[in-house]
Amino acid sequence: MNRTWIIVGATSSMARAFARKVAEDGCHVLLAGRDLADMKRTKKDCELRGAPSAYAVMFDARKPGTFDEICVKAAVQDGEINVAVFVGSMPEQSAIDTDPTLIDGTIQDSFTGPAQLLHRLAPLMEERGCGTVIGVGSVAGDRGRLSNYVYGSAKAGFHTYLAGLRNRLGRSGVHVVTVKPGFVDTAMTWGIEGMFLVAAPESVADDLLKAVKKKRNTIYTPWFWRYIMLIICHVPEFIFKKLKI
Amino acid sequence: MRWNQIKYAGWGNVLTADTQVARPERHSALEELITDCDHILPIGSQRSYGDAAIATEGKGLKTERMDRLLDFDPDTGTLEVEAGIKLGEILRLFAPRGWKPAVVPGTGMTTVGGAIANDVHGKNHHIDGSFGQHVESLVLLTADGNARRISRKKEAGLFKATIGGVGQTGLITSAILKLHPCPSTTMSVSENRIANLSDFVDAFEASTAPYQVGWIDTLAKGGDLGRGILEEAEFSAQPAATIMNQKTKSIPMTPPGFAVSGPIVKIFNALYLRRVPVDGRTVDRPINEFFFPLDKISDWNRLYGKKGFYQFQCVLPMERAKDGLSDLLEIVSDGGIASPLAVLKKMGEGRAGYLSFPMEGYTLAIDLPNRAQTPAILSDLAEVTERHQGRIYLAKDGAISSDAIARMYPEIGKFREQVNKVDPGHKFISAMAKRLNLRGQS
Numbered sequence: 001m002n003r004t005w006i007i008v009g010a011t012s013s014m015a016r017a018f019a020r021k022v023a024e025d026g027c028h029v030l031l032a033g034r035d036l037a038d039m040k041r042t043k044k045d046c047e048l049r050g051a052p053s054a055y056a057v058m059f060d061a062r063k064p065g066t067f068d069e070i071c072v073k074a075a076v077q078d079g080e081i082n083v084a085v086f087v088g089s090m091p092e093q094s095a096i097d098t099d100p101t102l103i104d105g106t107i108q109d110s111f112t113g114p115a116q117l118l119h120r121l122a123p124l125m126e127e128r129g130c131g132t133v134i135g136v137g138s139v140a141g142d143r144g145r146l147s148n149y150v151y152g153s154a155k156a157g158f159h160t161y162l163a164g165l166r167n168r169l170g171r172s173g174v175h176v177v178t179v180k181p182g183f184v185d186t187a188m189t190w191g192i193e194g195m196f197l198v199a200a201p202e203s204v205a206d207d208l209l210k211a212v213k214k215k216r217n218t219i220y221t222p223w224f225w226r227y228i229m230l231i232i233c234h235v236p237e238f239i240f241k242k243l244k245i
Numbered sequence: 246m247r248w249n250q251i252k253y254a255g256w257g258n259v260l261t262a263d264t265q266v267a268r269p270e271r272h273s274a275l276e277e278l279i280t281d282c283d284h285i286l287p288i289g290s291q292r293s294y295g296d297a298a299i300a301t302e303g304k305g306l307k308t309e310r311m312d313r314l315l316d317f318d319p320d321t322g323t324l325e326v327e328a329g330i331k332l333g334e335i336l337r338l339f340a341p342r343g344w345k346p347a348v349v350p351g352t353g354m355t356t357v358g359g360a361i362a363n364d365v366h367g368k369n370h371h372i373d374g375s376f377g378q379h380v381e382s383l384v385l386l387t388a389d390g391n392a393r394r395i396s397r398k399k400e401a402g403l404f405k406a407t408i409g410g411v412g413q414t415g416l417i418t419s420a421i422l423k424l425h426p427c428p429s430t431t432m433s434v435s436e437n438r439i440a441n442l443s444d445f446v447d448a449f450e451a452s453t454a455p456y457q458v459g460w461i462d463t464l465a466k467g468g469d470l471g472r473g474i475l476e477e478a479e480f481s482a483q484p485a486a487t488i489m490n491q492k493t494k495s496i497p498m499t500p501p502g503f504a505v506s507g508p509i510v511k512i513f514n515a516l517y518l519r520r521v522p523v524d525g526r527t528v529d530r531p532i533n534e535f536f537f538p539l540d541k542i543s544d545w546n547r548l549y550g551k552k553g554f555y556q557f558q559c560v561l562p563m564e565r566a567k568d569g570l571s572d573l574l575e576i577v578s579d580g581g582i583a584s585p586l587a588v589l590k591k592m593g594e595g596r597a598g599y600l601s602f603p604m605e606g607y608t609l610a611i612d613l614p615n616r617a618q619t620p621a622i623l624s625d626l627a628e629v630t631e632r633h634q635g636r637i638y639l640a641k642d643g644a645i646s647s648d649a650i651a652r653m654y655p656e657i658g659k660f661r662e663q664v665n666k667v668d669p670g671h672k673f674i675s676a677m678a679k680r681l682n683l684r685g686q687s
Contacts, residue, residue: 013270013310038271041327045313049338187270187310191249 002079004028006070006121008059008114009087011035013186014136016042017205018084023051028077032059032070061087061113062105071120081125084134084208085114090151090188103150110154115161122165126172132212133169133176135162139220142180142229145245166217177211178218182225197222248304256546257294258553259615260643260676266305272327272418278306279416279672280390286675287416289359290331292352294556295643296676297363297411303674306416308358314338315419322424323381328358328417333537335424337488340532345427347379351588353537358417363640364409364601366592366608367536368456368478373425374595375603377408383420388672392418406663409598411639413664413673413683430488431481432456432535437525438518442471442571446607449591452477456535459589462514463577463611464507470574473589474521481529488533493543499551505614510583549614555643557626558610560592561635566607569633573626577611580622586612599660600683602638610641620644639677647682661685 005022007015010031023029023046031039031046031054039056046054057069074081088110096102118133125131140148141155159178166176183189185198199222207221220226235243248265255261266288267278279285284303291298308329316325322344326335332346333353339345349355350365359365364377373379382396385407395404407414435454439445445459454477461473539545546554561569570589577584588610596603611626613619623644630637636653637645651657661684671684678684 011271016270035271035273037273041272041313041315044315048314048317187247187268190268191247 002028002077004030004074004077004079004081006030006032006074006081006083008032008070008083008085008117010042010056011038012086012188013201014181014184014204015084015086017201018086018208019046020049021205021209023047023049023054026050026052027082028052029054030070030073030077031056034058034060059087059117061109064113064116067117067120070117071124074121075124079128080131081121081128082131082133082212083118083121083125084136085118086136087114088136088138088151088155090148093146093148093150096150106150107154107157110151111157111161115158118161118165122169125169125174129173131174133162133165133174134179134208134212135159135165135176136179136181137162139180139182139225139229143233143240145240145243147245175212175215177208177216179208179211180218180220180225180229182220182222182228184221197224251305253291254553255295255297255299255643256292257555257615257643258546258549258551259555260296260299262299262301262305262676264300264303264305266300266307268307268310270310272311275386275416275418276390276392279386279388282672284672284674286673287358287362287412289329289356289362290354292355292359293363293639294641296680297640297642298359299676301676302679303672308356308416311418312356322426323421324424325419325421326357327419328361328383329356331356332360333533333540336533336536339424340427340430341485341487343427343485344424345532346376347373347423347425348376349536350376351537351539353533353540357420357422361408361417361420362410362412364596364598364603365640366595366603368458368590370595370603371457371591371593372455374593375597375601377597377601378595379423379425380408380597381421381423383407384418385415386418387415388668388670402659402663403667405598406600406660406667407598409596409601409639410660410664411600411677411683412675413678414667415673427480427485427532429480429483430485430532431483431529432478432532433481433527434476434478434530434535435525435527436521437475437477438521438523439471439473439475441469442574443567445471445473445475445589446567446570448475449589449607455479457591460517461574461587461589461609462518463574463584463587464511464514466578470571470578471589472518473587474518478530478535483529488531493541495543496545496547499547501550505549505554505583505585507581507583510585513585549612552615554612554614555619555623556610556612556641557623558608558638558641559626559630559635560602560604560606560608560638561630561633562604562606565633565635569629569635570607570609572629572633573609573611576622576625576629577613580618580625582613582616582619582622584611584613586610599656599663600639600654602636602640604636606635608638610638639681642677645681647680650681650683651685657683657685
């Protein structure tokens with residue numbers, strides 16, 4: 001059967017690594033993101049790696065008008081439609097403290113924008129009765145903390161949305177995977193102090209494909225973050241509120 | 246673009262840098278990166294052994310995230326790629342479709358940019374020449390922030406200064422490569438024991454194989470000097486198949502220096518030699534394992550311990566080969582430093598740049614653990630190389646003097662003219678360029 005992956009936030013290195021793997025696996029690829037020139041290169045890369053077709057379309061989480069083209073392109077693809085959402089933005093918490101209006105954009109990029117797009121694609125996927133949604137959240141969404149709680153709360157909202165979407169789409173044979181990456185070696189983390197056990201985007205992409213195959217609901221990547229977050233989430237609030245992590 | 250303060254080393258783990266490094270992922274970020282800083286050095290995957298990729302004079306720019314395939318013509322095998330892509334990746338993707346990079350060095354981790362900047366060679370140099378000869382054109386982002394496509398027809402001088410130019414002319418962002426047909430993903434490899442150096446050279450001269458490489462036991466002395474194994478290979482008759490990613494192992498910790506001490510290397514070398522039966526053998530080997538034997542262990546360089554190692558590689562002209570190689574091997578076997586890895590290869594004339602390494606003759610590469618006596622041995626080796634009208638390879642070097650380099654590379658004047666014209670402010674500069682005065686202005 002024809003398989004298509006819609007990859008949202010396609011200029012990130014995690015998305016690029018994922019796009020390559022599904023392309024080599026023979027899937028059609030629809031790349032959506034803001035830097036069209038960059039995505040055109042990735043589109044060609046996907047075609048040359050084995051994607052029977054690849055497209056690059058504009059997507060801006062803050063401009064719902066840009067979602068139309070993705071929905072139109074998705075509807076004309078035969079067979080199984082899959083979506084992987086890699087978008088999100090993480091301004092420095094100090095920048096947000098100076099300018100609280102940045103909160104809106106962070107939430108649009110990391111939560112409401114992708115949620116709206118998924119909501120518009122959901123009926124099509126239900127109709128096809130197959131396929132997978134991968135939503136990339138973050139371990140930052142598991143507990144609010146000093147250094148990035150605006151980004152964290154946006155991702156927490158996205159996690160809850162994905163759980164609900166899983167509940168809905170599961171009834172028609174569509175699976176939803178929630179992904180919580182720890183530190184991944186991307187442009188977002190390059191040069192930030194305090195990074196440890198950083199995972200390569202390629203190994204994250206492998207984890208995603210494994211989770212799709214095994215129909216996992218929520219995965220941490222790399223896997224040990226499940227245990228790190230288990231500990232962090234179990235620190236009593238009266239202690240946690242005094243910590244600086 | 247965020248900068249990351251990073252400490253890193255050349256592959257030999259001797260020469261190091263501690264500087265700010267950017268790792269752009271998009272083409273649109275490049276121009277600003279280049280124009281915004283005073284001094285910068287493009288860095289591939291840091292497989293050069295000495296200081297060719299060491300940025301002590303400025304910032305660094307890692308190209309590894311700009312590694313996409315841009316275009317491919319399946320009729321002619323013409324492939325356009327971003328320069329950060331690794332040669333092993335090209336081989337993995339295209340060998341099953343019947344194409345391979347025309348030239349690959351001993352590791353698949355080398356980026357296309359690095360392969361051009363060092364004009365690398367492989368086991369087929371005697372027939373197919375150097376990597377740069379198969380580059381049709383490349384896009385160079387120069388100090389002024391402009392990108393220009395250069396080739397043998399367009400700005401030929403700058404093209405020849407860029408190939409083998411160790412990153413001094415600008416940032417190579419993409420290149421068009423002529424791939425070679427690859428009839429199989431399996432190589433048929435013949436291995437034979439060779440008794441001594443003279444036999445080795447004779448065996449190379451008698452061989453008609455498209456791929457050849459010799460391993461030498463550097464601990465052998467006297468009549469056994471230069472004994473080893475000659476590998477000759479050609480494509481097997483088996484049809485092309487999918488190449489699995491080579492399973493790599495890594496070294497969990499830096500082992501103590503004695504891991505490559507005399508007695509251990511002696512045992513290793515003896516076992517390695519006896520791996521091949523007295524009468525030789527022919528085996529089939531997957532193409533990637535044949536071309537990239539060392540990539541099985543992703544960080545084998547750490548075997549040499551914290552102090553690291555140097556790799557010495559020179560090429561001697563044909564008529565001096567036997568005498569010169571024998572002098573070089575005597576220095577190593579008398580020097581009391583055990584080297585488990587010494588490689589001998591025949592070279593043809595093929596070279597593509599002013600500072601390209603190859604010349605027709607024989608090339609010898611030897612790993613030397615970094616010990617107290619190593620600098621003296623390296624200096625003796627360089628002197629013998631020069632005496633025999635040979636040349637030392639910049640991709641490996643971390644020790645030679647600037648005067649010797651100027652004498653070994655007769656076209657260095659043309660290189661200097663081009664590089665100083667395109668980058669008068671010395672924006673692109675490496676520790677090596679400074680140490681060897683490659684630009685000729687100190």
